[in-house]
Amino acid sequence: MTVKQTLHAFFYPETVAVIGASASPGKIGHTVMTNMIGAGFRGKLFPVNPKGGTIEGMAVVRDIADLPRGLDLAVLAVPRDHVEPSIQALAGIGVKSVIVITAGFKEVGKDGYRLEQELKALCEAHSIAMLGPNCLGMMNPAHGVNASFAAGQPKAGSIAFFSQSGALCVAILDWALGENIGFSKFISLGNKAVIDEADMLGYLGGDAQTKVILGYIENVEHGEAFLRQARAVCRNKPVIMIKAGTTAAGAKAASSHTGAIAGSDQTYTAAFRQSGVIRVADVASLFNLAQAFSTQPLPRGPNLAVVTNSGGPGILTADIADRSRLTVAELSQRTIERLQEFLPSYAAFYNPVDIVGDADAKRYRRTLDVVADDPVVHSILVLLTPTASVEIEKTAEAVIHTARKCGKPVFACFMGKTRVARARAMLMEAGIPCYAFPEPAVRSIESMYEYYLWKNRPEPVYAEFPCDRELALKVVREHEARREPEIVEFQAQEVLRAYGLPTPKTVLARSSEEAVAAAVEIGYPVVLKIASPNISHKSDVGGVKVNLRDAGEVLTNFREITARAMRMRPDAYIAGCLVQEMAPPGVKEVIIGFKRDEQFGPMLMFGLGGIYVEIMKDISFKLAPLSRQNAFEIVREIKSYMLLKGLRGEKPVNFAALEEIILIMSQMALDLPQVWEAEFNPVLINHERAMVADVRMTLHLKEDRE
Amino acid sequence: MTVKQTLHAFFYPETVAVIGASASPGKIGHTVMTNMIGAGFRGKLFPVNPKGGTIEGMAVVRDIADLPRGLDLAVLAVPRDHVEPSIQALAGIGVKSVIVITAGFKEVGKDGYRLEQELKALCEAHSIAMLGPNCLGMMNPAHGVNASFAAGQPKAGSIAFFSQSGALCVAILDWALGENIGFSKFISLGNKAVIDEADMLGYLGGDAQTKVILGYIENVEHGEAFLRQARAVCRNKPVIMIKAGTTAAGAKAASSHTGAIAGSDQTYTAAFRQSGVIRVADVASLFNLAQAFSTQPLPRGPNLAVVTNSGGPGILTADIADRSRLTVAELSQRTIERLQEFLPSYAAFYNPVDIVGDADAKRYRRTLDVVADDPVVHSILVLLTPTASVEIEKTAEAVIHTARKCGKPVFACFMGKTRVARARAMLMEAGIPCYAFPEPAVRSIESMYEYYLWKNRPEPVYAEFPCDRELALKVVREHEARREPEIVEFQAQEVLRAYGLPTPKTVLARSSEEAVAAAVEIGYPVVLKIASPNISHKSDVGGVKVNLRDAGEVLTNFREITARAMRMRPDAYIAGCLVQEMAPPGVKEVIIGFKRDEQFGPMLMFGLGGIYVEIMKDISFKLAPLSRQNAFEIVREIKSYMLLKGLRGEKPVNFAALEEIILIMSQMALDLPQVWEAEFNPVLINHERAMVADVRMTLHLKEDRE
Structure with a gap:
């Protein structure tokens, strides 16, 4: 069964x-x-x-x-x-x-x-x-x-x-x-x-x-x-x-x-x-x-029309709507003209439509019918203040009348308590949500609009990138076998290669002479980085030197870096230095990472390098697998996105290349369940290309998990 | 009268x-x-x-x-x-x-x-x-x-x-x-x-x-x-x-x-x-x-105690309180021991205190009395879910009993509607705010605590700095007389001097020879800036050169800057170049400004230079006059305050010097009502000193205002 x-x-x-x-x-x-x-x-x-x-x-x-x-x-x-x-x-x-x-x-x-x-x-x-x-x-x-x-x-x-x-x-x-x-x-x-x-x-x-x-x-x-x-x-x-x-x-x-x-x-x-x-x-x-x-249809757009018999509550509602994802839209010219035919001259004809304190139920009904008929309007909120001349129950009937025939969501806010109690019950009975104050009404319409957008978003597209998964798994298994939880530098580079991720040209140099030869092959200027499986924070041992312009600088710095590392970390195995191509000018640094959640699996994160992530906490998150749309969003949900788009005539970064790296990380996270967290930091990007300049992966070895 | x-x-x-x-x-x-x-x-x-x-x-x-x-x-x-x-x-x-x-x-x-x-x-x-x-x-x-x-x-x-x-x-x-x-x-x-x-x-x-x-x-x-x-x-x-x-x-x-x-x-x-x-x-x-x-005393601290007969609502309340300025504090050991004397073993003794679904009014009363007696506790929220065995009205009486004698604010949240209606009316009648859901209860207590803090803050201290107000007014009046709305560069420097504001050593050089002499006096390296009352955005005409290290560089750049400015802005009067001391190393750039509000007068703003203000909108605001406390706050209300405090062992900037500049600007804004807006941008600051490197002031000339 x-x-x-x-x-x-x-x-x-x-x-x-x-x-x-x-x-x-x-x-x-x-x-x-x-x-x-x-x-x-x-x-x-x-x-x-x-x-x-x-x-x-x-x-x-x-x-x-x-x-x-x-x-x-x-x-x-x-x-x-x-x-x-x-x-x-x-x-x-x-x-x-x-x-x-x-x-x-x-x-x-x-x-x-x-x-x-x-x-x-x-x-x-x-x-x-x-x-x-x-x-x-x-x-x-x-x-x-x-x-x-x-x-x-x-x-x-x-x-x-x-x-x-x-x-x-x-x-x-x-x-x-x-x-x-x-x-x-x-x-x-x-x-x-x-x-x-x-x-x-x-x-x-x-x-x-x-x-x-x-x-x-x-x-x-x-x-x-x-x-x-x-x-x-x-x-x-x-x-x-x-x-x-x-x-x-x-x-x-x-x-x-x-x-x-x-x-x-x-x-x-x-x-x-x-x-x-x-x-x-x-x-x-x-x-x-x-x-x-459960009672109203979804609004098919953001435009909220407010009809009110009093100014203050209308203003409050406009404030709340303006701070939401809804829009207090301008009514069409035709609607305003139709309203002018019967509303008193002291009414407010734009949105909120203020039909003034002496409005009776008939004025409400005619206004609602005209406003609901405006193709610009996607949802309607009717405000009523229990003034002396208002016809409370009859107005409730008018609202019900309009709501039944217009096919758009209609909400009511009958302010107060005792005098509006019966009308409010009538509205609720007829399936028109009625509130005592404007805020929850606007919040409800906003949620329905957001759900409308979600429901009508295009079907998510999941990309699959060619990769040599076996090669990546081999690196992972070797670390597992050696009980080394951290995959860094050249082994990590293997994994990047397995996924076809763009990386800066990098050569491992075991001696200063090899370093100079590598620099010539790569082309000056170059970066030198200490190469050791035991040193994950290279800067802490002064293990990174950038912008080396000739053989002399490479020679001197190779010796300095390796000597300092040996002195500061006598326990570490020093393989030599990595010689790496320099980042192109105008490059920006971003961080792409993931961390595995016990319940929901890999959670990807994205942010700009350094202060933006650390101090400003300007980070966006998505669970894997990311669709192409998700990758588009994760990049744009941070405040500092403007910096990637380019300021003052600067060219935008290559977003397609950036999103591809994010999608590949999502795929990698699902392919390699042994990797508990990983970080591409920094990913260097300019208007032409993106590359993963450094990477760290941490395995969850079996015993650690228990 | x-x-x-x-x-x-x-x-x-x-x-x-x-x-x-x-x-x-x-x-x-x-x-x-x-x-x-x-x-x-x-x-x-x-x-x-x-x-x-x-x-x-x-x-x-x-x-x-x-x-x-x-x-x-x-x-x-x-x-x-x-x-x-x-x-x-x-x-x-x-x-x-x-x-x-x-x-x-x-x-x-x-x-x-x-x-x-x-x-x-x-x-x-x-x-x-x-x-x-x-x-x-x-x-x-x-x-x-x-x-x-x-x-x-x-x-x-x-x-x-x-x-x-x-x-x-x-x-x-x-x-x-x-x-x-x-x-x-x-x-x-x-x-x-x-x-x-x-x-x-x-x-x-x-x-x-x-x-x-x-x-x-x-x-x-x-x-x-x-x-x-x-x-x-x-x-x-x-x-x-x-x-x-x-x-x-x-x-x-x-x-x-x-x-x-x-x-x-x-x-x-x-x-x-x-x-x-x-x-x-x-x-x-x-x-x-x-x-x-209107009914409860102010809480004298942030610690909220929650007493509940059900887990879920307790958790929701703890969530809401944790996101507020209140604290779901740990109860004292003595209180926990006293509770253990009479509560069933399956109760939760820490905060929220869950006295479990079978709690009768007596158990509520004893618990409330013990919790209210704990000196750690500043306010109490009593949650009741209408379970089968709960004594709703009697529990309301117990809450009233505790509230009357404990001298601390007591709030209630009796969840539901029909079965709790009578008890809720009893509580309200007795002056104990009672809500249908936890959120508004926590919000109310939070507001009362914030008001308690405000009421008990120290009396604001207003500083007055010695200044030559007449000198400043003279500059302003000259501009008014000439109908020049912008006060820039050397005239603006006069105003800074009138208020004793620290500025980089600056000399106006009319010729390249004067520039070299000034540079020797100031000490290399220096900055050269085009000096013209008509050019307010100097960078646009390539009018700024920094880090000039010797006489040769000063000579060449003086000629280049002035020639380019004359070519690009043939209308402008070029007075020569300003020779300025270079910012010390490790300096940070902040912006201090004000803009006059029609209703409330000068509004000061503070933020870190460049991207922080422009893109991240990380700005704080206060109305003049600022008290010393306000100056302390305006600097610390921005997210990027952490950068001023110093990262990774870096020394914090000289906050006292920074706050003094802010207070002087507040005083200046009130002294000079003709100045409509002003900006010290950048203010350079490190751990030793702060100085106003550039300034712009805009006058509201009479005709403009009408």
Whole structure:
């Protein structure tokens, strides 16, 4: 059976057993029963308890073995030590899925962790989809399923929510009941021993009832699976997530909470951005976006039109929009003329359109119809201040009227609280997000526009460069065999050559005479660098001399460099000096590197050399594999990009050559999993060409990893 | 009579007349009457209307002349053309203050502007404090005053609110009624012809009923008065403001709205920060902070303790706090031991303290008491998730209990909506801000901590440097007389000398022989620069040569530079060349400049030369006069400050010398109002000394300004 079929049985069960069902109110085994009944479950429900008797009028099954074969779903609310035997018995009747509500596993320490691993192995051996342990349960209101011990029955809707925190499930459920928001699926993931966020994304991505997916996670279990599922799902529907534990304090709290390793915030930022997941920092934003995405169409461009009956809120909204990716666009001339036909002369006809404090509902409706009709406008925000003459509910009707027919996203902000309460409820009921203040409205529209751009971006193109992977692996394996974690200088140059990376002409000279011969071959001026596998920071031993113009300078400097290195690092093996071609004039230095993340694999970084990376922290990041588009972006996301583009008539650097080196590093990072981190530093680039002038690679030798 | 006495009569009137009072419901002149009566006004209220009759049982006064002499307050709701004659008549009976609700003045164009100027002159001539025109009115609920046509009577409280937008007044009033929030004073400023935000700050700063001042402004009328009042008031009580119209789109909307010039956002940011005003971007934050500041004591340090019954929300809170200026501090060992005495073993004892999902109110209370007792802790945030076993209202009581006795700020976040509604109301009633999600709670505590720091910062110290101001003014006046807007090179050097600013040794050489003599006097190597009052960008004509090492180089280059300048700029007067001492080795280049803001005066800027200012936009700003502390800060607020501090064992630059130059520029900017902008660029600085290597000043000649 495929995972998809199993998850279908899990979400749409026809037969459900509650193991540890109880007749005593307050017990979890009782709440699950009443929740299932209260949700209107139309399939067969079996309370199971060795004590027998009846629960809510149903005869209790004493033995799991008596349950029907091929049971769709079993919900376990039994003491911890009964969980494993129960699942053994359930496996015996061919159960398809289980929810383990019981706590006391990974989250309590080593013993619990071991028990959880046993459950996991058992479920995997029998292809049982297991949710939890240590979770609240799952709901599918449209199918009459509430297999949880949460208080309250949410209505059916088009929003799916999954959460690693049961407490957040509880809070959000209470909040959703208050706001009358419905769910397509509602899942408390618990410890994620079997079913994890990637499985949920995969299933919910194909679930016709789900229009928007919300998630709260503290860590990702399988980075690669998560990225693959997220990439595919975000093409079709929005995924909005909170990743908690992203700061030092948060990560510390998280690791004690679930034993999860939170991972670096940078990596998650890159993972979410590259897969199209919309990331929010707080729960309020999660819900604002859920309502926006589940009710309104996407704006097909950045132009926001604001219609208001008051100046101040209009200005505030324009400010917020101007600081966002949206544009407070000029309306077309035709629109302004049409507005002038009926609006009073003291109205403001450009955007925001201020129809003034005495505006009635009719004026709102005519204005909205004209503005919505303007092809320049991609989204509309209607502001209302409860002035004396405003018709609040009638204006809400006008907004609903326009929203229904215009095909563009329409949002409302009815300012205040008491007098606008009824109108706000009317708007929400009609699927028009309505806020008390302008900011969250603008933020929602901005997120939808960003998602529109992501959804409509061209299909990513991945390049493959010819390379001699075997040659590179040979160098790596030799280092592994010698237990040398650092691949530097001439061995590292081998790897560069294997990938066809452009490097400065370099010759290893074992003596000063060889150095002069090499310099003649390369052409003056040249660079001399100490060559030693043991000295990775060459400058620290005065091991680099640039711009040597003749044989005399080469001779003297060779002797000086090698003598100094031997004196300062008597332990090091000194092979001689590398003689290298000088960088062409007008060259710029950039750094291209990667570091492997435990969860998500190689993370590439790019920045300008020296102070820009070190002091100004002007660095951009992307996870491998990088598409051609990603390589284009990583170069342009730094502030100092302007320096590469060229100042005051200077020619831009050869960006194509630079992006190619980045793409080759991405390929190399995936080809050579033994390399834990690597840095091309500096990469020299001018308007003609780019070359990798120096490189360091660090292996993660087996023992180091454990 | 002083402004303060007049404003007292305005806010605490014993006699109030409503000019244009009406018996017809729906008319503004009727609403003002019913609002005054509804607010429980205990003084004498006079409806005035030439038609006579009665309104709400009161005899209408037909003629303003029949009102009592020395009337405290008159509220005008009459047609525009009647406003001026009415005020004339009111002046005749010695009215102390007026509110002009009537619109149709500055906001409608030139005619209105002229009329408004007449009102202003009239009021000023008779020392009448005028609010408006084009406003909603004013309220002082504790004194039974509601001199407005707004809907709804707010209760008395400790929050004062003034707003340039009447619409925002309406919205906020409705919101406050819904949230049961009271006001000490509530003022719609309207067009601010007489009473403006600076007057309000001044009055409310001394108003014993007001604990927190909120303001919404689109522009500041008098920058200097505003800064002076704000500085004084913020020492005593928090001032929280929105400045709208800070973006291009917002400013455009604002200028059409009230005819106000919005001013640059940068300047307002500097003005607010330097005077201690807490600036927020949106209305929701304005109110969150108002509640926090008006109910809780200030935290006396950054350490936030979080007590929670659930992990996820605890982690989210730790994340948010870690990204703020607050610290999720480690609790003291004694506290952890005390907690271990009664908390279950599976609780988390460090911060956030997770007392787990089965926590009852008693466990919350004991935990809160212990945590609040820890001297490490400066503020407390209590999180509650409505789990099955939680005692929601009882926990609210426990929070109130701890908050009352501990003397530290206590905030609550009861997550969800329906189940926590009652507890949330209880907390708010008891003066404990309670939020639905953690983010606004952390933001509020952070703002209070920042205000604590501001309030307790040392008194600013202003330095005064000896200078020959007359000499500087002489140079300026000569340029004014010659109508030359640019003061450059040797004239500019005069100004530097007048202020005792360190400059490189410089001699004007009229011939190549003079140049060599000067070079010998200064000492080789030297710099040669073309000297011409007409050439401000010397490099453009190849007019700068550095590092000239002997007489031969000086001779050749003098001839080359002057010949090239004559060829390229035949119009320019060439005085010769400046011979200048070379910058010492290891020198860094910084830029110190100022530009005069129409509202707030000279704004100083500081940054590292070249790319840092131009491309990285790494610049800091402060308004003059800078205190010594400000000079310390402006240097350290840029990212590239690290370069001045010195990398890799390099010595730090002489910061004292640098800060002195900045302070002298601040003094110069205030001394010489004719100078519109000036730039010391570059200022050369190393670990020993700083010197101003080049300078440009631009005058605003009279005609240019008009």
